[in-house]
Amino acid sequence: MKKFFFNPVFLLGLALRVGLIAVVVPDAVGNWYVPFLSASVGSLSLDPWAVWLHQGGTPAAFPYGYAMWLFFLPLSLVCKALGAPLAYGYGMSLVVADIALLQLLSKMLPGRDRLLIAVYWWSPIVIVASYVLGFNDLVPVVLLVFSLYYVKQTRPLRAGLVCMAAVSAKLSMMLALPFFLIYLLHNRALRQHLPMFIRGLVIGAILLLLPFAVLTPSGGGMLLSNPELGKVYRLAIDFGNGVHIYIVPLVYLFVLYATWRVRRLNFELFNVMLGLAFLLVVLFTPASPGWFIWAMPLLVAYQARSDRIAIGLVALFSVLYVVSSLLLAGPGGIFSEQLHSFEMLMLPPQLADKFASLVHTVMVAAGIILAVRIWREAVSRNDFFRLSRQPFVLGVAGDSGAGKDAFSDAVKGLFGAHSVATLSGDDYHLWDRQKPMWQVMTHLNPMANDLEGFAHDLVALSDGRDIQSRHYDHSTGRMSRPFKIRSNDIIIASGLHALYMPILRECYNLSVYLDIDEGLRRHFKLQRDVHQRGHTVERVLASFERREPDSVRFIRPQAAYADLVLSLQPIHPQLLTEVNGKVPPLRFKLVTRSRHGFNELSLTRVLIGVCGLHVDMVSNKDASEVALTIEGETSAADIALAAQLICPRIFEFLDLRPKWQDGVMGLMQLITLSHINQALTKRFIW
Incomplete structure (x- = not known):
């Protein structure tokens, strides 16, 4: 006063x-x-x-x-x-x-x-x-x-x-x-x-x-x-x-x-x-x-x-x-x-x-x-x-074991579960695991999934309407009874084929492809399917070879349609080699490829100056695609501070207490949030 x-x-x-x-x-x-x-x-x-x-x-x-x-x-x-x-x-x-x-x-x-x-x-x-x-x-x-x-x-x-x-x-x-x-x-x-x-x-x-x-x-x-x-x-x-x-x-x-x-x-x-x-x-x-x-x-x-x-x-x-x-x-x-x-x-x-x-x-x-x-x-x-007229839709695609669920949960932690509706492509498998069709076809084949139903439900949620869906239980291999999914401010649609169909790609305000290193993907998938989903090691190893042709044909080409590609890679490939039956502690680097972004320079400055990371940036001739290679360790507090500097306006959309994460997942949160901010800006301009 x-x-x-x-x-x-x-x-x-x-x-x-x-x-x-x-x-x-x-x-x-x-x-x-x-x-x-x-x-x-x-x-x-x-x-x-x-x-x-x-x-x-x-x-x-x-x-x-x-x-x-x-x-x-x-x-x-x-x-x-x-x-x-x-x-x-x-x-x-x-x-x-x-x-x-x-x-x-x-x-x-x-x-x-x-x-x-x-x-x-x-x-x-x-x-x-x-x-x-x-x-x-x-x-x-x-x-x-x-x-x-x-x-x-x-x-x-x-x-x-x-x-x-x-x-x-x-x-x-x-x-x-x-x-x-x-x-x-x-x-x-x-x-x-x-x-x-x-x-x-x-x-x-x-x-x-x-x-x-x-x-x-x-x-x-x-x-x-x-x-x-x-x-x-x-x-x-x-x-x-x-x-x-x-x-x-x-x-x-x-x-x-x-x-x-x-x-x-x-x-x-x-x-x-x-x-x-x-x-x-x-x-x-x-x-x-x-x-x-x-x-x-x-x-x-x-x-x-x-x-x-x-x-x-x-x-x-x-x-x-x-x-x-x-x-x-x-x-x-x-x-x-x-x-x-x-x-x-x-x-x-x-x-x-x-x-x-x-x-x-x-x-x-x-x-x-x-x-x-x-x-x-x-x-x-x-x-x-303007957001109230139509939700913001985030599409997340990637191969099996690429971390789509973990990434979606990290993004949901920023906006709060109360503001996010999720749609999983796994819930649109056509058959339970016990059906004989899985002997001749893999989940990675689009024909094994109800992609039309996935697209119909995504359009309905984008239009503000509620849908009825089922959940695929990976532990039992069966579908649950139908339940209601309400439309929300943020819709996250993730799945093996999230970017496969043109109509799906048209629904997204931002599309992300998780392009994890193949050796690392197999390592994480083996850990997940054996310890969380109850599969045998032999069955998981056999599935790698059986699914590889479908992955090459149907999944990996979707990266070309993504606005943002996040690639998790080990610092050295030798780190995945077992020593005395154990894998040593893993250290990662994150490689991102962004199409039509406009704040990679400020993002690079903040990652170096605030988070203390090593960043290499490469762009093509017309700057329509920018690649960042990020190495180093950072904390959730540094990630939150970096986000406040890069995109302060987006904080009004976040939860009262956003759940920031450490390390590479925190970097994924930061980079994705930066691109969500860009996508919101473009949407409001257009």
């Missing part, structure tokens, strides 16, 4: 606020809020609303819950103790909320402090609504932004508790609650935090809403009789016979449905959709001018992420808001007489009485233009929004 207090522009804005508090006492403050607070501090009670009504106060004075009252109470008590006007305590409480909101926005938009001072701290909407017109909407908004901040920090219990405090401060904040629930439900990495968020909501309701409902029936009556709540029904289409379609609820439900339709929300998209809902609600409601503060976090974030046109458009919208609010403030409003005289002198008679409505119309038009631009720039161009 010190960085703001040393900024003269901030201090000037603070002085302006204090000056307005000292010289301006808006009608709502002088007639309602301060008298209510005066009655509260004069006779402290858990039901200050009943005390106020007992003294003959109007029910419209303070239609808010405990959170709002408790927020203004401390400085009101200080002013009473000092003998100062309670209006000062009310105003300075708003300043506290104002500074807190600025600080929160600074945390959520790091590095943009100068812009925040310009577009938020000096926002005409905030200054006029809070300090000229006297509205207290800063309080529920700062509580709501606190809740957003805790969600971003993955503190769901605090987020739920503070969200309910915002609802207690102003019932209209209930509009935000469905967006929180959709965000936590549709972001699969965060879904585990949904129960804790709901627990926070329940605790907040018990602490703030339940006492308000049980102990303060007078407060509940004041809240429900608030005339502001009825304004949402004024804009309506009359169908006759007492049937209306209310525009504001319709617009809100449309934005809510659009949010629900996004398969997976990131925080930025969630924040934008919530802000759009608030902006459209206040635009289409003849609401209190204070309601426009609800949209300020959205407008500030939009200006921070967009260009000067956005800043100019928001500035125009803010000026129109100020003029419209002051014109519509009524005969007793601030500056209303001067503005009315201006209308009479400067405008023709036929326009003078419509001037306020015309200004309001232009303001609404500017707000709608803002909403359209925000949707186009912050929603439709959002990577998560």
Whole structure:
């Protein structure tokens, strides 16, 4: 906070606020809020609303819950103790909320402090609504932004508790609650935090809403009789016979449905959709001018992420808001007489009485233009929004024993099992192992597999549809009963023939071929089939010779169609030679061949500088294919740091705690993730 207090522009804005508090006492403050607070501090009670009504106060004075009252109470008590006007305590409480909101926005938009001072701290909407017109909407908004901040920090219990405090401060904040629930439900990495968020909501309701409902029936009556709540029904289409379609609820439900339709929300998209809902609600409601503060976090974030046109458009919208609010403030409003005289002198008679409505119309038009631009720039161009239209599909091919399952599991560990659907080619063998057809045909022959079914199911998953599949149990050689596979954000399709058919190759956003050294492949396959799948050594050795022709004919040619080829090789072939019946500890090198990549230079620099590896890079004449040979040992921590440097944007798609691996598999994770990032970028461009 010190960085703001040393900024003269901030201090000037603070002085302006204090000056307005000292010289301006808006009608709502002088007639309602301060008298209510005066009655509260004069006779402290858990039901200050009943005390106020007992003294003959109007029910419209303070239609808010405990959170709002408790927020203004401390400085009101200080002013009473000092003998100062309670209006000062009310105003300075708003300043506290104002500074807190600025600080929160600074945390959520790091590095943009100068812009925040310009577009938020000096926002005409905030200054006029809070300090000229006297509205207290800063309080529920700062509580709501606190809740957003805790969600971003993955503190769901605090987020739920503070969200309910915002609802207690102003019932209209209930509009935000469905967006929180959709965000936590549709972001699969965060879904585990949904129960804790709901627990926070329940605790907040018990602490703030339940006492308000049980102990303060007078407060509940004041809240429900608030005339502001009825304004949402004024804009309506009359169908006759007492049937209306209310525009504001319709617009809100449309934005809510659009949010629900996004398969997976990131925080930025969630924040934008919530802000759009608030902006459209206040635009289409003849609401209190204070309601426009609800949209300020959205407008500030939009200006921070967009260009000067956005800043100019928001500035125009803010000026129109100020003029419209002051014109519509009524005969007793601030500056209303001067503005009315201006209308009479400067405008023709036929326009003078419509001037306020015309200004309001232009303001609404500017707000709608803002909403359209925000949707186009912050929603439709959002990577998560575009990913929600179609999953990202990764194809993995390779010979038997090449490590397809281990590689797929390593990639799944980065994105989280909750975000990945897997399709295995082994599950599409046509016959159980006991069938006599396997005596004349091997698994490597495409004719022994239902590749059409594999392609059909992959297309269905890519289209967002669920499928029914079976699982081939390698230990028994039999197929399981059918089970459902749900489509997901990431689909990994692996198998012997994953790149065999053209239609399969068309489905992939990124295709990978595992081209393991033949001696190493046979070594690993022997270890796997004997120790994990229960085969005899003789049977495995015989299968090598029997399957070799099919491997040469059907499997290895698929490498030519892969975007990325990962070849695991021993440092020295002699390492696979047994010594005294044992194979010495293996050391590997990784050879990668990439087609149409564009960040191999940065990848090489990071592998050398961060991971301490030896890297040789060779490319063909047109740089359409690049080969890297990587040798050395590295840790999972180094791999994670290297990924953060090479492709930081992809981390938003990963699990909250990605499972990075050591050694060669970690390098495969890093290189594959780099190419996934490239493939996502290309897909979004195209």
